[in-house]
Amino acid sequence: MSFSSIYELLNESGAQFRIFDMGRRISKLSTDQFNKLEQGSIPYPTPYLHHAWLALLLWNPKNKEQNVVWFLKFPLDEQGYLVQAVRDDFLGRLMQNITQMLNKETIDEEKDALKDNPFSFTPDQEKMAMFHAIASTTIGRDPSGFYREANAYFSGELGWNNWQGLGYQGIADVVARLDTQSSHALALSIEHLPNEVLSALGGCLEHILPDHTLAGALQQRLSDSLDNDNQEPVVIAALLRALSQAHDEALKQQAILTTLNSQYAYSAEVLTAIATRCFLTLQYPDILKVFLEKLAESEAGQAGFSRILADLMFMPALRALILREFRQPQRSEALSAAIGHMFGNQFTTH
Known part of the structure; x- marks a missing residue:
């Protein structure tokens, strides 16, 4: 048996399941939303550090004590879409174990198998x-x-x-x-x-x-x-x-x-x-403007400025707004210098 998507695999597993975004905060993803993400119809809504951070909670509807959680981290492409080849790689690695997923005697074994999976992660405490x-x-x-x-x-x-x-x-x-x-x-x-x-x-x-x-x-x-x-x-x-x-x-x-x-x-x-x-x-532009100015002079330094902005600019809506603020002629010298260090001399206000 083979599956073309994680969504299809979950539907056929016999388990009840919920899917959560684990990146910036914990929030539920609807099955329809997750299916569209997998198919590449929509970008990931809240990327964090250029990745999709997911928790898949599965449980036996007849015995809730039989449950398992997969914490999965998938890279996103430059437009924020799930990389299909990575998803396919994950499915290939998982298929040999999925049919025994809810067998009580093998739940611990299943968790151990995911520990060495390159797409798994452990959330902070x-x-x-x-x-x-x-x-x-x-x-x-x-x-x-x-x-x-x-x-x-x-x-x-x-x-x-x-x-x-x-x-x-x-x-x-x-x-x-x-x-x-x-x-x-x-x-x-x-x-x-x-x-x-x-x-x-x-x-x-x-x-x-x-x-x-x-x-x-x-x-x-x-x-x-x-x-x-x-x-x-x-x-x-x-x-x-x-x-x-x-x-x-x-x-x-x-x-x-x-x-x-x-x-x-x-x-x-x-x-x-x-x-x-x-x-x-x-x-909101008035808030973003003040935020960028403070960030440029903060104790985070240039490394913090570049790291925080690289993460924020991965979200298309914020990227456009941030670039617009970068090009404002009235920006401070500190912000101009931080922008220059981040992008190099090729960045222009035009």
Whole structure:
């Protein structure tokens, strides 16, 4: 038996499955969208470092304990489309094992087989924890053993300084299971959270869409943090990440502009958070202009400037906007110099 696509293989496997983008953040890809990506009908929507980062979650519909996750990383061509030959290579390597994928006795063997697969990758611990939380809600499994204590903490029951025993997986489980009531409780906790907890929470919230109340609490904590001359940049970055999917576009724009006009605008960590998580808001020219100017003078240096811009310019919509800003005659000397170092003397303002 042979298959012409991963989508066809999944459909014929007998497993239920969900597909997730794992690049800039964790987000669901519909089966129709994934099929079009595979066929080369559309470019990858959110490329990261010139690759498509995917998680394929498969489970036995008759026994949810029988499940497997494939983390796959595929290169994209210069236009952001999946490289067909790479996909075909992956399929060829996988075909010998796929029919036994959901056999309980061979699940571990299947995972081991993928470890040596050149297209597999392992997410960092933070993203892995959040993926496990999202996967367990998708399948309908109970949260981890860390959930109860984390939920009690964010409800204020344990005392805000008693956070040392919290597990990151518990925080992820709380975020993945937010409903109206628990989201309101979490919003009330934001002003009280120590920086360590807030930083961990921000790394989880970037993967969900916070409601209006929670987004407002995060924005207020960001405003307070920006007024603090001794705040840690990691906290500013975490709050921007947490706000990156808020529905209120005006709130996000204001949050980013206020940050870019603060003393923290030159922090590599803050600018990276904006570039990798708030990239859609950079499509507004007034925000993009300030971002580029700050990046050119930031502690990230020329290497950081070139690396961040190369990643952003891989997205066609942003590429056109960035090039337009590069050609603005009123750009600063610092930005002009950074552009020159990145592109060489052949770059022209005409």
